[in-house]
Amino acid sequence: MLRIIDAHSGEPVDAAPARRGLTRVEVHAPGSDTTNLRVLLVADVLVRALELGGTPVWALLTGGRRQAELRADAAALGIRPFEDSPDVGAGLGEAQVVHVVTEGGAVPEGVRIAVAPVEVTGPGPSGGERREAGRSDDGSADLDLPLGGAAESDPSGDGFSEPSPPSGRTEEERPVGQCAGSDPANGQSGDSGPLGGGVDPTVLRLALLTGHHNTPVRLDAGVLDEARATLARWRGAVARWARQPSRPVPDEVRGRLREAWEDDLDVPRVLDELRRVENERDLPDGARFETYAYADRLLGLELTRDLGAPS
Structure with missing residues (x-):
């Protein structure tokens, strides 16, 4: 809650x-x-x-x-x-x-x-x-x-x-x-x-x-440059992950995301969880894709915008 x-x-x-x-x-x-x-x-x-x-x-x-x-x-x-x-x-x-x-x-x-x-x-x-x-x-x-x-x-x-x-x-x-x-x-x-x-x-x-x-x-310019680079990297990764078979969001990942935003709207913790998912070696790409799409329902960052774009 x-x-x-x-x-x-x-x-x-x-x-x-x-x-x-x-x-x-x-x-x-x-x-x-x-x-x-x-x-x-x-x-x-x-x-x-x-x-x-x-x-x-x-x-x-x-x-x-x-x-x-x-x-x-x-x-x-x-x-x-x-x-x-x-x-x-x-x-x-x-x-x-x-x-x-x-x-x-x-x-x-x-x-x-x-x-x-x-x-x-x-x-x-x-x-x-x-x-x-x-x-x-x-x-x-x-x-x-x-x-x-x-x-x-x-x-x-x-x-x-x-x-x-x-x-x-x-x-x-x-x-x-x-x-x-x-x-x-x-x-x-x-x-x-x-x-x-x-x-x-x-x-x-x-x-x-x-x-x-x-x-x-x-x-300032540095903060915006970092945000721009993060968005470009995430959108590119989401577009690549979408080419793999879909997998459900892991229960523990979904739980950590909801726990973060349900704790006084702690969006920085949500972003940290996405970074963790991005670098988790054993997570299937299809699960990464579904995780980012799920989190974006809260964030509104258009993370799936580049789906279907040329590589």
């Missing part, structure tokens, strides 16, 4: 105390900086873990005026959309309410997951080092996110799309490599991001997942 450490009490709490009972995951992200994006990513992993355990989930996002930019960058990272809910009141009789919030953020009554901040460092417009630290009055930072591509909006009218930024430019018109929150017309940085260039969103997702959610994360 998934248990998380309540940031308010410091005690472990069942994320789904009633069998098949609804858990409401409410995300509080008032800004559009990388730390707020990490809050959504932690909530996305929480929802995935609950669903893997058979728990129905109601996922909601409450935020500030920059929610459109945050949602666009979240979509680029493979974070599934959260319902827009400024005031959910008593909800639908859920068995548990879990609030996911930035470290030190205030939330209503309920279990709280506090997400530690992200420090982004890299070359700024003039070539000197740039650091994501300053925040505006609404709690958001005026720095670009290091994503490599224009964001997408949702015209379906289901609450995912938001009004255009103040400059009048739509999200679709945002230049490639320039991320949410960047608007030269309003005095915000218009360069290609705090790391000086576009980054594969899945690489950024892995980089943000390498640290436990209660531990600060530092993003």
